[in-house]
Amino acid sequence: MSISDHHTGSKPVENAVLFCKKHLQPIARELDAAGRFPVELLGIMGESGFFGMNYSPEYGGGGYDSVTSHLAAKEIAKVSPGVALTLHVHWMAVDVLVKFGTEEQKRQYLPELLQGKKIAAYTVSEAQAGSDAAAIKATAVSTEAGWLLNGSKYFCTNGGLADLYFVALKTDAEAGAKGISMFIVEKGRPGFKIGAPEEKMGCRSSYTTGLLFDNCVIPPENLLGNANEGFKIAMYGLVGGRLGMAAMGLGIAEAALETSAKYANRRSAFGKPLSTLFAVQEMLADMYVKVEAANLLVNETARKRDSGRDYALDTSVAKLFVAEVVSEVCHKALQIFGGHGYMKYNDVERYARDARLLDIGVGASEVLKMVVGSSVAKIKGSNPV
Known part of the structure; x- marks a missing residue:
């Protein structure tokens, strides 16, 4: 699909927010505790168009651009990163099918995959x-x-x-x-x-x-x-997967920031709200600045994907940066909560555990630094002095 085939809009994001509020948020902690995917929500996810948001309507997709699609997936990750991860891995499989599949394979598999009637691993x-x-x-x-x-x-x-x-x-x-x-x-x-x-x-x-x-x-x-x-097919799938992971990590970071900011406003210490203490304000400022920078980077990477240009280096950069951001943000969020943040009844404990995958999944940070470093040596090292 070329960039001219995509369309933007807030509907997928609005659908994701509504889906999370109505269906996912009430069971998010139970899903984490039980270690289960909510199969009972697959039909609703399919009807909401989540599985085929950023693919061609020719095969039953929504035709939305990657910026919109990853914003919607980010909203899901703010509530349940595992559900967002399920979606992103599904998209990895669809990516390679769209790119390398025969027309017969596309017509056989894509319609059901894009409508969520079948799930891919x-x-x-x-x-x-x-x-x-x-x-x-x-x-x-x-x-x-x-x-x-x-x-x-x-x-x-x-x-x-x-x-x-x-x-x-x-x-x-x-x-x-x-x-x-x-x-x-x-x-x-x-x-x-x-x-x-x-x-x-x-x-x-x-x-x-x-x-x-x-x-x-x-x-x-x-x-x-x-x-x-x-x-090369497997590596192509990982390129899209790294953008998905970055969007997922960004969702976790935003959730941790919002949760800790609300807590800092309502929790009192030394006779006043935590949010009036400089140490807490400094942490919130650091968290917000990093999250905003990560947002810009992820969105720009999604735009490059839509342009049809090679975005492999960009996804490695985005995932590396988001992995560092979400780790720092979750650490500070837990610090703002103090002992309460270490307890299972507060979501920041879960965010800290969920965030740890960003340094490992779909390319370990150590490997991605090798990828980025070697690319930088070629690109910047060839420039005339």
Whole structure:
């Protein structure tokens, strides 16, 4: 979809705010405590257009630009980051399907994915291969019956919830990153098993599972893109995923700022509200400045995505910055609450746990600094003095 095909508007954001207020906010703490995704809300999320906001109406999408779509997702993240994460990983799968899928694959899968009638999962990682994606070992072998899949995957977000799994597998064991292919695997295929949801520190309303393939056969046409070109496909999905993570982290940071500012106004110490104390004002000021800067960066990155230009470096920068911002903001929010912030009955405790994923998921900060650093060396280092 080109930028001319997108339209802006506040409706998705308004829908997200209403959805959160009416349906998600009342159960957010319970979702975190139970470690469950609210499957009972999938129909409402689909009817609200959340799953296809920023994709072409040709296949049933909303046609909104990425700025609008990520603002809406940010509102969901302010209430339940795990639900927002579910949405962003779904979008990662849609991104690669739109970019690399055949017309037949798009017409088969996109309408239901964009309407939320089917949910997608996206998985590259294995127990021994996280940041080093080229080290995956699970295999796909071409046979007369189709592709024969064997091995296991780890840290599959949306595992169990999803109907379609976009999976990176080795098709040439000796070729490293050039021996990886991407496949679409449907839930329920014989030989395809999904593990139980993992117990996580934060973002607990999102499911994360392992996957096991034991002589699972899928049709030849379930190969996404060309064989042995799956590494670049997987990396393309991560580009959009990093923008999604940045928007999610920004939602957590805004929620932590708003919650602590309200608390500082109503909580008294030394005979006056906390918000009149310089130490608290300084923390609120630092938090607000960082959040505003992060907002500008995330929105500008979303605009670049809409322009059709390469935005891979921008998403790494945005995610790196937001990861630092949300960590600092949640730390200060908890500090403003004091001992109360350390208690489960206050949301800032949950925000601090949810925020921790920003330094890890969809590219660890250490890896992204290598990506950004090497890019800066090429871009800035080539400029004439």
